[in-house]
Amino acid sequence: MSDAQPDLAFVNPERAVYRECIVMLSCQFKGTPGYFVPFIWVDNDFTLMRGFVQGFPKKLGRVYLTKLHDLCPKVGGKRAGARMRGILESHGERIVEASMVFTHKAKPEDLPAVKFYLMRHFPSIDDPAKPSVHEISAGKTENAKIGDVWAGKGELKFFDSPFEEAAGFGPIKVTDAFYFSIGMTITGGEVLYSYINE
Amino acid sequence: MSDAQPDLAFVNPERAVYRECIVMLSCQFKGTPGYFVPFIWVDNDFTLMRGFVQGFPKKLGRVYLTKLHDLCPKVGGKRAGARMRGILESHGERIVEASMVFTHKAKPEDLPAVKFYLMRHFPSIDDPAKPSVHEISAGKTENAKIGDVWAGKGELKFFDSPFEEAAGFGPIKVTDAFYFSIGMTITGGEVLYSYINE
Amino acid sequence: MSDAQPDLAFVNPERAVYRECIVMLSCQFKGTPGYFVPFIWVDNDFTLMRGFVQGFPKKLGRVYLTKLHDLCPKVGGKRAGARMRGILESHGERIVEASMVFTHKAKPEDLPAVKFYLMRHFPSIDDPAKPSVHEISAGKTENAKIGDVWAGKGELKFFDSPFEEAAGFGPIKVTDAFYFSIGMTITGGEVLYSYINE
Amino acid sequence: MSDAQPDLAFVNPERAVYRECIVMLSCQFKGTPGYFVPFIWVDNDFTLMRGFVQGFPKKLGRVYLTKLHDLCPKVGGKRAGARMRGILESHGERIVEASMVFTHKAKPEDLPAVKFYLMRHFPSIDDPAKPSVHEISAGKTENAKIGDVWAGKGELKFFDSPFEEAAGFGPIKVTDAFYFSIGMTITGGEVLYSYINE
Numbered sequence: 010m011s012d013a014q015p016d017l018a019f020v021n022p023e024r025a026v027y028r029e030c031i032v033m034l035s036c037q038f039k040g041t042p043g044y045f046v047p048f049i050w051v052d053n054d055f056t057l058m059r060g061f062v063q064g065f066p067k068k069l070g071r072v073y074l075t076k077l078h079d080l081c082p083k084v085g086g087k088r089a090g091a092r093m094r095g096i097l098e099s100h101g102e103r104i105v106e107a108s109m110v111f112t113h114k115a116k117p118e119d120l121p122a123v124k125f126y127l128m129r130h131f132p133s134i135d136d137p138a139k140p141s142v143h144e145i146s147a148g149k150t151e152n153a154k155i156g157d158v159w160a161g162k163g164e165l166k167f168f169d170s171p172f173e174e175a176a177g178f179g180p181i182k183v184t185d186a187f188y189f190s191i192g193m194t195i196t197g198g199e200v201l202y203s204y205i206n207e
Numbered sequence: 208m209s210d211a212q213p214d215l216a217f218v219n220p221e222r223a224v225y226r227e228c229i230v231m232l233s234c235q236f237k238g239t240p241g242y243f244v245p246f247i248w249v250d251n252d253f254t255l256m257r258g259f260v261q262g263f264p265k266k267l268g269r270v271y272l273t274k275l276h277d278l279c280p281k282v283g284g285k286r287a288g289a290r291m292r293g294i295l296e297s298h299g300e301r302i303v304e305a306s307m308v309f310t311h312k313a314k315p316e317d318l319p320a321v322k323f324y325l326m327r328h329f330p331s332i333d334d335p336a337k338p339s340v341h342e343i344s345a346g347k348t349e350n351a352k353i354g355d356v357w358a359g360k361g362e363l364k365f366f367d368s369p370f371e372e373a374a375g376f377g378p379i380k381v382t383d384a385f386y387f388s389i390g391m392t393i394t395g396g397e398v399l400y401s402y403i404n405e
Numbered sequence: 406m407s408d409a410q411p412d413l414a415f416v417n418p419e420r421a422v423y424r425e426c427i428v429m430l431s432c433q434f435k436g437t438p439g440y441f442v443p444f445i446w447v448d449n450d451f452t453l454m455r456g457f458v459q460g461f462p463k464k465l466g467r468v469y470l471t472k473l474h475d476l477c478p479k480v481g482g483k484r485a486g487a488r489m490r491g492i493l494e495s496h497g498e499r500i501v502e503a504s505m506v507f508t509h510k511a512k513p514e515d516l517p518a519v520k521f522y523l524m525r526h527f528p529s530i531d532d533p534a535k536p537s538v539h540e541i542s543a544g545k546t547e548n549a550k551i552g553d554v555w556a557g558k559g560e561l562k563f564f565d566s567p568f569e570e571a572a573g574f575g576p577i578k579v580t581d582a583f584y585f586s587i588g589m590t591i592t593g594g595e596v597l598y599s600y601i602n603e
Numbered sequence: 604m605s606d607a608q609p610d611l612a613f614v615n616p617e618r619a620v621y622r623e624c625i626v627m628l629s630c631q632f633k634g635t636p637g638y639f640v641p642f643i644w645v646d647n648d649f650t651l652m653r654g655f656v657q658g659f660p661k662k663l664g665r666v667y668l669t670k671l672h673d674l675c676p677k678v679g680g681k682r683a684g685a686r687m688r689g690i691l692e693s694h695g696e697r698i699v700e701a702s703m704v705f706t707h708k709a710k711p712e713d714l715p716a717v718k719f720y721l722m723r724h725f726p727s728i729d730d731p732a733k734p735s736v737h738e739i740s741a742g743k744t745e746n747a748k749i750g751d752v753w754a755g756k757g758e759l760k761f762f763d764s765p766f767e768e769a770a771g772f773g774p775i776k777v778t779d780a781f782y783f784s785i786g787m788t789i790t791g792g793e794v795l796y797s798y799i800n801e
Contacts, residue, residue: 014766015281017766018273018274018281018282019273019290019291019292019306020292020765020766021271021294021694021695021765021766022271022272022273022274022292022293022294023269023271023294023694023695024694024766025273025274025282026271026274053663054651054662054663057648057651058655061652061655062725062726062728063728064728068648069647069648069663071221071497073219073220073221073224073497074220075216075217075220075223076216076220076223076224078388078390079354079390080352080353080354080388080389080390081390082349082350082352082390082391082392083213083216083392084216084223092217093217094217094218094220095220096219096220096221096497098494098497098498100615100617100618101467101469101492101494101499101615101617102494102499103497103498103499108217129728129735131656131725131735131736132656133794134656134657134658134723134740134791134792134793134794135791135792135793135794137791141723141725141735141736142725142735142736146728151280152280154278154280155278156277156278171614171615172608172611172614172615172618190276190278191278192276192277192278192279192280193280194280194281197728197729197731198728198729199728199729200727200728200729212568215568218567218568219496219497219567219568221496221497222496222568251465252453252464252465255450255453256457259454259457260527260528260530261530262530266450267449267450267465269695271695294695296692296695296696298417298419298420299417299419299665299667299690299692299697300692300697301695301696301697327530327537329458329527329537329538330458331596332458332459332460332525332542332593332594332595332596333593333594333595333596335593339525339527339537339538340527340537340538344530369416369417370410370413370416370417370420395530395531395533396530396531397530397531398529398530398531411677414669414670414677414678415669415686415687415688415702416688417667417690418667418668418669418670418688418689418690419665419667419690421669421670421678422667422670467617469615469616469617469620470616471612471613471616471619472612472616472619472620474784474786475750475786476748476749476750476784476785476786477786478745478746478748478786478787478788479609479612479788480612480619488613489613490613490614490616491616492615492616492617504613547676548676550674550676551674552673552674586672586674587674588672588673588674588675588676589676590676590677
């Protein structure tokens with residue numbers, strides 16, 4: 010939802026919802042820890058373009074996710090022992106599979122704090138080797154609310170691919186796995202460093 | 208989820224979830240009221256084929272739905288005044304748009320009871336005019352649980368189309384509008400009447 | 406295109422085109438050779454339902470195919486040495502990959518003749534173990550025209566899958582590979598044998 | 604196909620093909636005529652991002668097109684009297700419908716020459732009102748080859764939409780309609796004018 014179109018979730022629901030698969034790498038900038046995002050896939054164009062402006066290198070993919078629901082007789086709802094899997098498919102290949110067995114309810118403060126260090130890169134049209142924009146930015150958000158947090162045991166698998174850069178990562182050791190809901194307002198960002206004219 | 212593959216929602220989430228747009232017409236059979244389904248669209252093949260066996264004339268479509276969530280700063284959650292819209296697109300056309308303004312919480316017993324009278328029709332291959340199967344069946348379900356019921360004011364629109372049978376219905380007067388969650392196990396059905404050899 | 410809607414390819418192009426991946430097994434019925442189809446995927450609903458009536462066990466999938474075109478500077482057109490690949494993705498997995506290197510132009514009479522022996526199966530709703538229809542049928546077509554036939558060397562791969570019945574076939578030895586165009590009118594079929602009341 | 608991945612059309616066909624619907628407005632820059640592109644839809648991410656870098660404001664959509672083929676008994680091939688329609692659907696709505704009746708073969712030199720004047724716009728992250736890049740560029744291509752040109756009578760319709768900027772254009776008078784194939788290599792572009800620091 011943007012301020013410019015506050016009714017969008019009602020008028021065009023398909024333009025107000027998307028699914029995402031994001032890979033975040035722990036890093037730091039001038040001593041402050043945060044995350045860099047080398048790979049991220051979404052399933053709608055508005056978020057793809059917004060992400061490109063922010064510095065997320067978004068590509069298109071389809072994300073499938075186990076639906077847990079208290080009223081479903083066979084699957085059931087969120088509870089200790091519940092199992093959930095998220096699958097990313099892109100260009101006709103399964104790329105990522107992340108699985109989790111719920112063990113216990115957790116709290117928002119158990120989650121790692123997320124600060125994004127993003128790479129804004131926009132090539133020049135005259136010479137692609139000399140970018141018009143090439144800078145590190147940090148994302149800004151407001152109104153972040155987190156709820157329904159569960160901790161569990163996780164598994165993560167990157168599949169082989171003849172083409173996908175994120176293919177075949179491994180071996181992977183999963184240290185923590187969380188399920189949670191988050192809502193927030195993205196308000197922009199700030200430039201931390203520019204590679205141009207350096 | 209089927210008994211044959213109880214882990215399917217975990218192993219292949221995309222084969223255990225679908226969205227649906229259903230048109231139900233009030234009718235009765237030998238004095239017992241129920242609903243006949245002339246039009247129904249889904250977005251996955253397993254439900255399309257199961258429906259065909261049951262007597263639902265399913266076609267493929269994409270269903271978009273407003274996502275209400277307490278943590279979303281701009282849209283918010285289910286509450287009096289919340290607005291939700293469902294949109295059906297099929298063969299590159301918007302076919303149906305159903306909108307609702309939530310007015311108050313309601314109870315499962317406020318919802319109309321649903322009994323399906325379905326038309327099972329399977330053509331013969333020698334002569335399409337003489338079906339191999341042509342019968343009225345009733346659906347059977349177990350473990351039905353209903354929750355999170357809201358009542359409201361609704362609007363319903365069928366769009367024009369050069370091709371779609373369900374196009375252009377109108378004028379339509381909406382008498383009731385409900386939002387709710389339901390879970391159940393589909394256990395089969397029973398034949399009520401056969402047109403073959405009559 | 407059906408006789409009932411002769412303008413469909415113009416009025417609704419998306420309802421008149423589909424892509425398919427078909428597995429055909431050599432068999433014979435009372436001494437006459439033909440093909441049985443255990444697996445077949447398509448990407449549109451009209452062909453899925455028509456196939457179900459004919460006895461093709463169609464499921465949904467996405468089929469991707471190399472586009473060869475004389476005007477494309479990097480890929481080029483059909484010619485000796487041209488390479489083409491078809492990929493089937495279904496339920497978020499790559500299922501089949503068929504590759505071919507064109508070696509020489511061929512003739513329609515070089516292609517294997519295709520006669521389909523199909524399994525029409527429609528469960529009863531009272532007892533799924535007792536089908537309402539269970540019969541072997543043969544397809545009927547008219548106006549078949551074949552053109553643009555190329556022979557080549559082929560490779561075929563079925564991928565692993567936790568779910569897909571057609572997964573992991575192998576080892577496979579490819580004896581022939583062909584590219585061709587075919588047009589025809591499907592006129593129905595005939596029942597060769599019924600398992601009901603046998 | 605890019606020089607970086609010359610085998611892509613074979614290795615990943617789905618990453619080497621896309622469909623497009625483009626709106627081009629006649630304009631001129633310093634006396635030289637060309638076209639500006641206010642609206643353009645594609646169905647794959649690689650072309651969406653490349654377009655964004657070039658200055659095409661691409662969005663996602665699905666493009667459906669009548670398939671004419673000499674071997675199809677009911678539709679037939681390209682010929683005087685053949686009818687073709689292209690349909691654009693985006694965010695669950697039919698946006699554009701372009702129809703054509705073929706009248707006669709034509710020549711590449713009958714087509715309007717295409718020179719693109721494109722708007723490269725990349726917001727700053729600190730202040731969206733002050734773009735980091737805002738310039739007019741011209742596209743560069745090589746190896747352009749045109750073939751299979753047909754002229755005809757056309758119709759063009761933009762549908763209503765509560766959201767789409769390109770909605771409801773009209774009345775429209777179609778002066779020419781062409782079908783043709785084109786192949787080329789996109790080699791980059793050049794900046795003609797920058798709005799920054801002006």
